[in-house]
Amino acid sequence: MGLSKTIWTNPTEYIRTVRPENPVLFFSPAVLQAAARRFIDGFPGMVTYAVKTNPSEVVIENLSAAGIRGFDVASPNEMRLIRRLAPDAAMHYNNPVRARAEIAVAVEMGVKSYSVDSASELEKLIEMVPAEGCEISVRFKLPVAGAAYNFGAKFGATVELSAQLLKRVNEAGFIPSLTFHPGTQCTDPHAWEAYIRAAAEISALAGVAIARLNVGGGFPNHRLQAVVPQIEDTFALIDRVASEAFGDMRPMLVCEPGRALCGDAFTHIAKVKAVRDDEHVFLNDGVYGALAELPLVGVIDRIEVVNGAGEKRGGPLASRIVFGPTCDSVDRLPGELMLAEDIAEGDYLVIHGMGAYSLATNTRFNGFGELTIATVLSLKV
Numbered sequence: 001m002g003l004s005k006t007i008w009t010n011p012t013e014y015i016r017t018v019r020p021e022n023p024v025l026f027f028s029p030a031v032l033q034a035a036a037r038r039f040i041d042g043f044p045g046m047v048t049y050a051v052k053t054n055p056s057e058v059v060i061e062n063l064s065a066a067g068i069r070g071f072d073v074a075s076p077n078e079m080r081l082i083r084r085l086a087p088d089a090a091m092h093y094n095n096p097v098r099a100r101a102e103i104a105v106a107v108e109m110g111v112k113s114y115s116v117d118s119a120s121e122l123e124k125l126i127e128m129v130p131a132e133g134c135e136i137s138v139r140f141k142l143p144v145a146g147a148a149y150n151f152g153a154k155f156g157a158t159v160e161l162s163a164q165l166l167k168r169v170n171e172a173g174f175i176p177s178l179t180f181h182p183g184t185q186c187t188d189p190h191a192w193e194a195y196i197r198a199a200a201e202i203s204a205l206a207g208v209a210i211a212r213l214n215v216g217g218g219f220p221n222h223r224l225q226a227v228v229p230q231i232e233d234t235f236a237l238i239d240r241v242a243s244e245a246f247g248d249m250r251p252m253l254v255c256e257p258g259r260a261l262c263g264d265a266f267t268h269i270a271k272v273k274a275v276r277d278d279e280h281v282f283l284n285d286g287v288y289g290a291l292a293e294l295p296l297v298g299v300i301d302r303i304e305v306v307n308g309a310g311e312k313r314g315g316p317l318a319s320r321i322v323f324g325p326t327c328d329s330v331d332r333l334p335g336e337l338m339l340a341e342d343i344a345e346g347d348y349l350v351i352h353g354m355g356a357y358s359l360a361t362n363t364r365f366n367g368f369g370e371l372t373i374a375t376v377l378s379l380k381v
């Protein structure tokens with residue numbers, strides 16, 4: 001992965017000048033910092049960043065510069081990254097299943113916030129982590145729709161189990177809190193409402209007042225074909241429902257967005273290697289590379305085609321099947337894409353809003369995956 005030291009005006013200047021043979025992620029620090037400030041100014045509580053979404057150093061550094069003071073980490077390597085780049089930031093270790101060796105690293109690094117969704121994992125924490133000044137959040141789940149895919153399939157305790165776990169957290173002398181994740185790219189703000197009301201119910205069932213409620217990530221990125229709520233409306237709803245549900249016992253709120261902070265700050269380009277029989281477009285990046293998430297959440301519809309001179313192809317659209325570069329037949333973008341009919345070998349497919357789960361999940365399968373990050377002043381093509 002190369003990191004260009006030059007700051008480019010925009011992606012088209014780079015394309016014209018470099019004509020890159022490998023895929024490129026264009027990064028706008030200004031867009032990232034603006035997203036961070038929008039959360040910090042609007043969210044009624046602490047804003048943290050889910051590191052897994054895009055762990056590149058430029059992202060962590062720019063989020064810190066914009067005022068993000070907490071990070072959701074899931075592994076010792078993510079903890080080391082944050083300690084190195086943001087030494088004073090809080091780390092919330094919100095991966096509910098941990099090896100004992102991993103817990104030992106967290107204790108050593110001074111992590112003071114953990115999440116848990118099972119009795120056995122909670123006992124491990126009680127055994128290994130000093131309770132003094134340390135928070136344990138019980139992660140719960142509900143059968144709620146609204147997200148691009150279901151996060152509750154892997155993690156989260158039921159309401160009843162959560163009440164038992166919360167009691168145990170409190171009795172063991174830890175700071176009791178609750179957390180949930182409504183699912184990624186969650187376009188229905190009422191998912192948060194259902195979760196916040198359930199959190200109040202769990203707290204009442206357990207007879208334990210909670211210190212904090214972490215309302216997760218899941219805040220959506222902009223798509224052309226979907227109604228994406230204004231994030232401020234979702235913040236206002238979270239604020240109102242937290243007061244209604246908890247009354248005088250309202251906990252402090254925390255959120256841990258990934259996609260909504262870094263998604264829009266990157267635009268991806270892949271070169272067209274071949275157009276076969278006017279139907280199949282072959283790119284130099286695909287589902288084993290930076291486009292790994294698209295089969296899970298759907299193709300991002302903010303797509304443009306430019307030629308090697310950096311000029312936009314603006315003609316009529318035609319439906320195309322798009323393949324990645326590997327020899328694996330699943331290396332294909334889902335469905336068919338409406339692309340400029342005259343798309344040709346040597347053009348570039350430009351996808352906006354590609355900062356989340358792209359760099360992080362890029363592999364070297366079949367010898368591909370050479371991905372460059374280039375910093376730009378503007379992402380406009």
Ligand SMILES: *Cc1c(COP(=O)(O)O)cnc(C)c1O
Nearest residue numbers: 050184185217218256257258259
């Ligand atoms: C992945 C993850 C996030 C970030 O989710 P987004 O949908 O990208 O906002 C937040 N919290 C936890 C625990 C996660 O696993």
